[in-house]
Amino acid sequence: MSKPFKTAVAAVLAFAYLATPALSGEVLDRVKEKGEVVNAIVNDYPPFAFINDKNELDGFDVDVARAFAERLGVKLRLETPGWETIIGGRWAGRWDIAITSSTPTEERAKVVNFPVNYYSVPAVLVVHKDEQAIRSAADLTGKKVGVGTGSSYEAYVNRNFTIPGQATITFPFGEVQAVPNDETVNFQNLALGAGVRLDAIVASLGTAQGQIDATGKLKLAGEPLFAEPNAVVTDKGDPEWDAEIKRVITELKNDGTLAKISEKWFKVDITKYAF
Incomplete structure (x- = not known):
């Protein structure tokens, strides 16, 4: 050429x-x-x-x-x-x-x-209003904890949760029985009573507060777990x-x-x- x-x-x-x-x-x-x-x-x-x-x-x-x-x-x-x-x-x-x-x-x-x-919203721990033994995430060892199926909260309870670009997430509890389900069902089950079907739930603050207000049977336990x-x-x-x-x-x-x-x-x- x-x-x-x-x-x-x-x-x-x-x-x-x-x-x-x-x-x-x-x-x-x-x-x-x-x-x-x-x-x-x-x-x-x-x-x-x-x-x-x-x-x-x-x-x-x-x-x-x-x-x-x-x-x-x-x-x-x-x-x-x-x-x-x-x-x-x-x-x-x-x-x-x-x-x-x-x-x-x-x-x-x-x-x-x-x-x-x-x-960005805090993840929180929710318990029944009559719950006395669970005051923070440190008390979750051996407990049945409701989480949304496939959610980051499920990963957190199973101790394999990370957020890219953020500090390492801490897990102040030992082995926990994660109970994945529809979140609405989880809250209904927790409202039945402390330890009846669930001991606690990990969820977003927005969702948790809405359920606390709606049922009158739930409360927050401890400080937020992480900012999500x-x-x-x-x-x-x-x-x-x-x-x-x-x-x-x-x-x-x-x-x-x-x-x-x-x-x-x-x-x-x-x-x-x-x-």
């Missing part, structure tokens, strides 16, 4: 490169084309996501997902494939995003991405979509939208420590 021809080819390629628009990512292209973003969410995690009296999905995560879709300029569709399916990755385009209260652990990060945290960040989840393989999610969620944080949603559900801003 002659030098003049090489130069001409290089010039054409350079022009083509400059004229090509920046890739926006496969998922964002799909979302914009359909005019709809599909959010995978659990439906049994009040007050973050649950079925309300009108048989509709409601809660903090639902409102955040709505705000995200509105800011993106598209409609929102909610689907509930189940927690294990969401966090297992390999979505094959079935969902675009999961705003569904997920803690970004090292193990989960192997199969899904966590482009941005959107709130919660992040948006995406499938692997689209960094441009992840960047767009981070941009939109950060914008919702900066203009006060996330704070308003948090105040609506918790009377406090659980989003302020997440960024």
